[in-house]
Amino acid sequence: MSNLPSEPEFEQAYKGLENSSLFEKNPEYKTALKVVSIPERVIQFRVVWEDDNGVLQVNNGYRVQYNSALGPYKGGLRFHPTVNLSILKFLGFEQIFKNALTGLNMGGGKGGADFEPKGKSDNEIRRFCDSFMRELCKHIGAETDVPAGDIGVGGREVGYLFGTYKRQRNKWEGMVTGKGGNWGGSLIRPEATGYGLVYYVEQMLKYAGKGNFSGKRVAISGSGNVAQYAALKCIELGATVVSLSDSKGSLIAEGDAGFKPEDVEAIADIKLARQPLTAYEHKGAFKYIEGARPWVHVGKVDVALPSATQNEVSEDEAKTLVSNGCLFIAEGSNMGCTQEAIDVFEAERKEKGGEAIWYAPGKASNCGGVAVSGLEMAQNSQRISWTREEVDERLKLIMKEAFENGLNTAKEYVEAKEGELPSLVAGSNIAGFVKVVQAMHDQGDWWESM
Incomplete structure (x- = not known):
């Protein structure tokens, strides 16, 4: 019996991959699944801030740094009252393989807080983001972990988070994506x-x-x-x-x-x-x-x-x-x-x-969002900006390749009768998983013979 608390959302995501036909043909990957299902690091911290009435408030902040085999941890921050570790683990676990399907060098992670932005003033949002990033900034960076927005975290919140990071670390770097277009953001990132x-x-x-x-x-x-x-x-x-x-x-x-x-x-x-x-x-x-x-x-x-x-x-x-x-x-x-x-x-x-x-x-x-986040990271690294048309064409190509990768992997691993459409869920699960765990094997994160 597991000594972990019940995590229904994460368990649902895990079972969706565990039941894949991949493990029938490649039983050695079962060990890799055990390894990849545990985050490399989970950071939990308190976020103390003051509302407009001068009353002290406190929330739970999280960052799940799940897997860095393919690149820096990459995944959004979610501010919503329902945020808990199970939801963030499920989102981070999915993010690993979603990022792999983009073909870009990004690992997987997710984070956020059980904070409700609705009904808060701009000053309350700013004070919360400042407190949240004062702790998170110790654990992230352009070559380590690059968060983005998610539910409850839009352009306003990203701006406040970036500003606090810059002041705390004395660095201007692409440590978050979804930035404003005139200070490092990519065209068509919102779209x-x-x-x-x-x-x-x-x-x-x-x-x-x-x-x-x-x-x-x-x-x-x-x-x-x-x-x-x-x-x-x-x-x-x-x-x-x-x-x-x-x-x-x-x-x-x-x-x-x-x-x-x-x-x-x-x-x-x-x-x-x-x-x-x-x-x-x-x-x-x-x-x-x-x-x-x-x-x-x-x-x-x-x-x-x-x-x-x-x-x-x-x-x-x-x-x-x-x-x-x-x-x-x-x-x-x-x-x-x-x-x-x-x-x-x-x-x-x-x-x-x-x-x-x-x-x-x-x-x-839905990997297009993180794909353009990856393109934003590339533009930040080169200190350049691509045109709207350039980004859109790259996005179209990434989505086409993600489709074909899942399609062709399904044809390889999943038996189908003549005329049957291939299983995109099985093919995508297997394609993303295999890419990640092969990189982990090469890096010594697991070492059963393949």
Whole structure:
């Protein structure tokens, strides 16, 4: 029996990899899995700060430095009341293999605090970030660990964090990504996860012989950066986006029109002001459903892009998507589908061959954000800036290669009947894992014969 506390989110991510067919063909990798599943380092610290009323507040701060076989630890910081070690371990564990799939030299990590930014003033946010970074700065740096933003950590928070690091360490270096465009940030970094998600699904559509996004109906959850930019890119490519959501409920398009770019941009402004979707004056063009996710309310869709948070598609919602004719689901969020939902999609894929629903896991389909973070690191190292077009072309290529890597690895390791679409979840899991543990073997982190 393990002496560790229960960590349900991490255990879900671990079991998803543990059950891979890789270990049937390569049993020696079981030892590597035991090694890679334990973080190289976990840093936990208190964050003491003062609110606007002069009252002392305290939160828990964390950084999980999971694996550095491929490069400096890389992964976001999340500020949210639900943050705990289980969630950060799951996110960090997934991040290792997601970063490997980008083809860039980045290890995996994750961090954050159980702090709620909503309802806080700019000064409270600044004081919290200052206290948080005064401790974290002892453990990170451009060649060691390079955090980024995540839920609750946007451009404002990144700026405050960078400023404290610079003052504490007396260094201007690329120790965090998602920086402002005029002080070291990369063009299209805010758009990267959403754009990359759509570029990945373009490859799925093309391989499956279903054309492109033109004329497709797309359901999207979430209304943050990932959902906003995925929606805008889908609309640009000729698709009809029929839903967006937040933690309070969902907006569902009425009729065939879908969201227009100006709708998405207005919602972006609302979210920037930390307001719920109910603040959007949609004037009857949409139906708002309180307390609901979109999946059972959108009717027939071709593509579903969960882009809000983990475990946001349940088994029953997966069955509804299948029955409503959805053919492609790709995660813009990390572990957006429960294991039961993934089982539904994978069973359909095996049963129906080329006309089945095809599922792509977040470690592959949403790796565009961290990919452009890696490109930002490269630009910082060279003290240069690439054009928007250069970054976008590099992002498209990275997403294409991530798709092909998972696809070809699935063909190699997973038996499939004729006409069956390859398992992107198995292929992506195996491809990312093998790349990391081969590097670990070369570096002496584990040493059973391969």
